[in-house]
Amino acid sequence: MSDAISDTNANTSGSDGVDPKQRVGAAFDADAMQRARELTWQAVERIRARIAPGMRESQAREMGQRTLVEMGMGRIWHPLLIRFGANTLKTFRERSEGDPELGADDIYFIDMGVVWNGHEGDSGDTFVVGDDADMHACAAAARQLFDEVAQRWRERGASGPQLYGYAQERAQALGWRLNLDIQGHRVSDFPHAVYRAGDLGEFEGTPAPGLWILEIQIAHPERPFGAFYEDLLV
Numbered sequence: 001m002s003d004a005i006s007d008t009n010a011n012t013s014g015s016d017g018v019d020p021k022q023r024v025g026a027a028f029d030a031d032a033m034q035r036a037r038e039l040t041w042q043a044v045e046r047i048r049a050r051i052a053p054g055m056r057e058s059q060a061r062e063m064g065q066r067t068l069v070e071m072g073m074g075r076i077w078h079p080l081l082i083r084f085g086a087n088t089l090k091t092f093r094e095r096s097e098g099d100p101e102l103g104a105d106d107i108y109f110i111d112m113g114v115v116w117n118g119h120e121g122d123s124g125d126t127f128v129v130g131d132d133a134d135m136h137a138c139a140a141a142a143r144q145l146f147d148e149v150a151q152r153w154r155e156r157g158a159s160g161p162q163l164y165g166y167a168q169e170r171a172q173a174l175g176w177r178l179n180l181d182i183q184g185h186r187v188s189d190f191p192h193a194v195y196r197a198g199d200l201g202e203f204e205g206t207p208a209p210g211l212w213i214l215e216i217q218i219a220h221p222e223r224p225f226g227a228f229y230e231d232l233l234v
Contacts, residue, residue, distance in 0.1 A: 021197035028189040040121030078113035105130030109228040120187040126227035142227035160203035179217040
């Protein structure tokens, strides 16, 4: 177990000083988590480079799966999501509406959870084709909100509820609607689900570095699209 994880949880109630929701397995390696993060972002970029107007969502997902196989992934730990247009408003558990074709002026996001060498990567970002200013602003705002919330965590050691309270405050100030049904989650050596940690937005302690995914999903206040961004808190 890394020193950072042990130190972060020094005041918790477990017999070893570690909050049960922040435990890791015997195979956990902090460097391997960082490598999984890097590979997942590389996969996002490779898939993005292969998406073009005229492609349908289903075609993009199939291409994305092939790309992950080409890159030597260990396995998928959550389904690859690629959402076009109005489907960018859908949450993880919602099905896409139809099989839309990416337009010449359009927005989409990629969300993937992949296991590399026994460790979980989880990354997502939003991209725009064409010149729609609102769409470009929405994608940029999701990244900005992520950066601001992550910085609040680094500077203040804020809890999960505090982080998402701040995210909501900042989203409103910037003119976007934050989807509070999406509130982040644990990752670790596979499978993280054995730790039963719940959502980041419900975690009352200080999230340890390298173990939690911060997710930001926003919607345009009037038009039918949104943006998504997620990454590991480090």
